[in-house]
Amino acid sequence: MKRWKAGFFIAxxxxxxxxxxxxxxxxxxxxxxxxxxxxxxxxxxxxxxKLTDADSSGPVAEAEVVLYQTTDFGGQSGKVRVAHSxxxxxxIAQLRWVERSSGSKDYTVEYSGPGESSPEGIAIHVGEGSxxxxxxxxxxxxxxxxSSIIGLLVLIWGTLFIAAALVFxxxxxxxxxxxxxxxxxxxxxxxxxxxxxxxxxxxxAGLAATLLTVVVRNPQTHGNLGGPGGYARTPVAxxxxxxxxxxxxxxxxxxxxxxxxxxxxxITYVAHGCAACHGLDxxxxxxxxxxxxxxxxxxxxxxxxxxxxxxxxxxxxxxRADIEKIAAYVGSFGGATPVPEVSGDQVFSxxxxxxxxxxxxxxxxxxxxxxxxxxxxxxxxxTSGGERMPSWRGTLSEEQMRAVAEYVKALNxxxxxxxxxxxxxESATLFSEKCSGCHGAxxxxxxxPQLAGTQLPADELTAAISVGxxxxxxxxxxxxxxVALLVSYILTLQP
Amino acid sequence: MVSLRSESRATxxxxxERIEDAVLGPVRHTSxxxxxxxxxxxxxxxxxxxxxxxQFRHGLIETGMRDRISWGLYIxxxxxxxxxxxxxxxxxxxxxxxxxxxxxxxxxxxEFITVVALLTGAFxxxxxxxxxxxxxxxxxxxxxxxxxxWDVIAVTTYLASSMVYLYLPMIPDLALFRDRAKVGVATWxxxxxxxxxxxxxGKASQxxxxxxxxxxxxxxxxxxxxxxxxxxSWIFGMTLRTGWNSTIFGIMFVAxxxxxxxxxxxxxxxxxxxxxxLEEYITLEHFQKLAYLLAAFxxxxxxxxxxxxxxxxxxLEGSELFHFRExxxxxxxxxxxxxxxxxxxxxxxxxxxxxxxTIPFIVGAAVVVDISMFLERYFIVVAGLRTPLxxxxxxxxxxxxxxxxIMAAGFAWFALLIALxxxxxxxxxVWEIAEHHESxxxxxxxxxxxxxxxxxxxxxxxxx
Numbered sequence: 001m002k003r004w005k006a007g008f009f010i011a012x013x014x015x016x017x018x019x020x021x022x023x024x025x026x027x028x029x030x031x032x033x034x035x036x037x038x039x040x041x042x043x044x045x046x047x048x049x050k051l052t053d054a055d056s057s058g059p060v061a062e063a064e065v066v067l068y069q070t071t072d073f074g075g076q077s078g079k080v081r082v083a084h085s086x087x088x089x090x091x092i093a094q095l096r097w098v099e100r101s102s103g104s105k106d107y108t109v110e111y112s113g114p115g116e117s118s119p120e121g122i123a124i125h126v127g128e129g130s131x132x133x134x135x136x137x138x139x140x141x142x143x144x145x146x147s148s149i150i151g152l153l154v155l156i157w158g159t160l161f162i163a164a165a166l167v168f169x170x171x172x173x174x175x176x177x178x179x180x181x182x183x184x185x186x187x188x189x190x191x192x193x194x195x196x197x198x199x200x201x202x203x204x205a206g207l208a209a210t211l212l213t214v215v216v217r218n219p220q221t222h223g224n225l226g227g228p229g230g231y232a233r234t235p236v237a238x239x240x241x242x243x244x245x246x247x248x249x250x251x252x253x254x255x256x257x258x259x260x261x262x263x264x265x266x267i268t269y270v271a272h273g274c275a276a277c278h279g280l281d282x283x284x285x286x287x288x289x290x291x292x293x294x295x296x297x298x299x300x301x302x303x304x305x306x307x308x309x310x311x312x313x314x315x316x317x318x319x320r321a322d323i324e325k326i327a328a329y330v331g332s333f334g335g336a337t338p339v340p341e342v343s344g345d346q347v348f349s350x351x352x353x354x355x356x357x358x359x360x361x362x363x364x365x366x367x368x369x370x371x372x373x374x375x376x377x378x379x380x381x382x383t384s385g386g387e388r389m390p391s392w393r394g395t396l397s398e399e400q401m402r403a404v405a406e407y408v409k410a411l412n413x414x415x416x417x418x419x420x421x422x423x424x425x426e427s428a429t430l431f432s433e434k435c436s437g438c439h440g441a442x443x444x445x446x447x448x449p450q451l452a453g454t455q456l457p458a459d460e461l462t463a464a465i466s467v468g469x470x471x472x473x474x475x476x477x478x479x480x481x482x483v484a485l486l487v488s489y490i491l492t493l494q495p
Numbered sequence: 496m497v498s499l500r501s502e503s504r505a506t507x508x509x510x511x512e513r514i515e516d517a518v519l520g521p522v523r524h525t526s527x528x529x530x531x532x533x534x535x536x537x538x539x540x541x542x543x544x545x546x547x548x549x550q551f552r553h554g555l556i557e558t559g560m561r562d563r564i565s566w567g568l569y570i571x572x573x574x575x576x577x578x579x580x581x582x583x584x585x586x587x588x589x590x591x592x593x594x595x596x597x598x599x600x601x602x603x604x605x606e607f608i609t610v611v612a613l614l615t616g617a618f619x620x621x622x623x624x625x626x627x628x629x630x631x632x633x634x635x636x637x638x639x640x641x642x643x644x645w646d647v648i649a650v651t652t653y654l655a656s657s658m659v660y661l662y663l664p665m666i667p668d669l670a671l672f673r674d675r676a677k678v679g680v681a682t683w684x685x686x687x688x689x690x691x692x693x694x695x696x697g698k699a700s701q702x703x704x705x706x707x708x709x710x711x712x713x714x715x716x717x718x719x720x721x722x723x724x725x726x727x728s729w730i731f732g733m734t735l736r737t738g739w740n741s742t743i744f745g746i747m748f749v750a751x752x753x754x755x756x757x758x759x760x761x762x763x764x765x766x767x768x769x770x771x772x773l774e775e776y777i778t779l780e781h782f783q784k785l786a787y788l789l790a791a792f793x794x795x796x797x798x799x800x801x802x803x804x805x806x807x808x809x810x811l812e813g814s815e816l817f818h819f820r821e822x823x824x825x826x827x828x829x830x831x832x833x834x835x836x837x838x839x840x841x842x843x844x845x846x847x848x849x850x851x852x853t854i855p856f857i858v859g860a861a862v863v864v865d866i867s868m869f870l871e872r873y874f875i876v877v878a879g880l881r882t883p884l885x886x887x888x889x890x891x892x893x894x895x896x897x898x899x900x901i902m903a904a905g906f907a908w909f910a911l912l913i914a915l916x917x918x919x920x921x922x923x924x925v926w927e928i929a930e931h932h933e934s935x936x937x938x939x940x941x942x943x944x945x946x947x948x949x950x951x952x953x954x955x956x957x958x959x
Contacts, residue, residue: 149639156652156719163711164659167693169704170666174694193694200659207655211648214637248631455888 006366028054029117051091059091070106102128157208167197265329282330296327307395344407354437360411378405427489443493452493461487536911543904546897555625557897563890564880568898569623571872576616582756583609584720588713599927600776606661611912613654642733649726668921670695724752737814738879747799754792755868761861786857790846818882830870838867
């Protein structure tokens, strides 16, 4: 299976190369879709896609076809990837997916290069078959609702009010009694004895009115969904960030703009939540990388794409104008953080070695030694990714890609590959080869879960390495001894 | 000091004189140790205020609470203090409704514990807020669909009604203070008594509305008190969280609240009895009856615990296993078994044997009950939050010094309010004690102010 995948990958790269070398070959691809017009909720829809080369009229084999659904959710609309498949020798691909919601659905079938094609749109009406995600309608019982709560409150507080008001009767009954020495002293005229009862009754009535107000005006204030109350969430505050007092009720939700570009940018940066991953001072956090000295274009490219587990932000939730403000902030640090020297060796061992092996000899991914691609072609593969290989656009900078491409190209040189400095500790070497690519050097700071100080017991770690866990691939090529070495090494790691 | 004592009789001879001296004693005489105690309590509260000022400035990062375990000591204390506020309701209202005469010397203290505990408990909700300046949003944007809003409504209702319920039966005693506390009492206190006594002269026409008000309140306050701790339990029970998702939580919290309330009342009574020499009124009989109440409620608590854990543990669905492990053999096992054997078993054993039915044993059991009920609140909150609902690793929580300091300040605040109260207000419900005393064949009730001789003593009695 792995060998087939590796072969497929090489075939894809070769096809890519071929396509780039002969632009005339892949000028235009025609998509022909056979689809049903009607489906049912919860049932599997299936379409057949045929790819034909417009020039040679031959089928396009081994090409990836992706199906997107145009949808909207939570006020955002866009394309959601629903299914994908690869064409066979006849240029035909079958795509299947389960309909998750009812109504008229617009789909787009896209062919992902090389060459060009116009996306093909299809529409399927999904009838309401079996229920999927719709929550059950609640039970409506007569008389149970806000009115019953108001009634209960009025009853309880009314009774309490009556009890408190009976103090007035006590006062009245004692008034003008000759035995009461109250009136004797000039400082306290007889009217004053009503002061405290009035206070008691006002206390009870005031609290009752407050609670009733909360309940009665309730439907006007459906918190998070906005509404006439003008509810806006309090902006998130981060550690060491001083939140200015802005009155007792909720502060306005809009992003405040500071007195100058950098301060305004800092506020924007914090308000969009960038600081959660990239740190308050934009110098990188546990998860995110340093954003210092990135241009607005570089920030936008990464933000729209969402590399390495970072959520993608679109124009609606992170407008270009805000990105420019953020760029002003992250650019304000000057040469505070030296830009690390880009070394192909380093980039390779950090990002590529996990799959392609520490010496490029191949593992999950194909062997790279002897690969017949130009540097530009390698950059192109790194940029767009392959069948199982992720795209590194946004994660790796242009310089890093070029450096790693040159490094990979150097693997082609006759003779032994670059010397991998053997680590004194075999388990540490194993870890940096197999684990640190995702889990970070020392088990800290990768995009995969932190391993340093993990609470997982040894048997679960062993299972995770041998058979995979979540999105983690199985390392079935490791021997039992190697796995045991790794597990004991991981358990010694400290955060 | 001599001049202060001059008013009190050298040898109080009659029952009436003795009870007047007993109730006026704390207002007339203050020992130097009292000031030492108040200074100490104020210092602890001040330290807590300093700790809170740090939390206010830096946010909840000063506490041990984080994203996964987001409730800790503060919410445990909130539940605990709201729980002990049930002392007043049970002893005062339920025993008043059932006309249990022995309640009379302890009702006032019980009612006051209710108010003080509610004031203390409500603070902890505000202290738990990361943005206390946004507190008013509960009123402005509150929604009755939220269990948090139910809490606000129920606790506010309970606080208001128990304040009125504390004040109304105090009016005749305040009138007694107004008339009897003349020498050696600060002027502001005299003024206060005059204002609060609202012209009470002990006329039958005054007694009638007062007794009607008390009858209304004692019936009203019982369902309110039951609802309060039920609603407090629902901030847990209304979630799908393992360990909280339980139908028995309301009963468990109400029973636990009364349980810890009675224990707290026992402790406070023992202290005040010792300090202010109330042995004639608060007797061994009171402690034994409170011990029987503790024993009865410990049986209910044992039953509820078995019912809760057997029904979930028999099926052991999903993450219940994790919750059970950490509760019974894991991180919280020490707390749980102390709670079960110490808190729930001990009061029953103490009440069972004549030899241990003494005040030291009963008060000791009450202390253990209070500690274990606090631990119960703590492991309900923290163990519940610790159980992961998604496949992530269980988080840990340990209170920081800021939380411990604020907790200490909470208890100091509770003690301080009681210490200040006894110096201003009558700690015994004299007219109720007198009425009970009279009904069992004792001397006639002391005359309040210069009551009209034409008013027969029986008209002082509250109609029930």
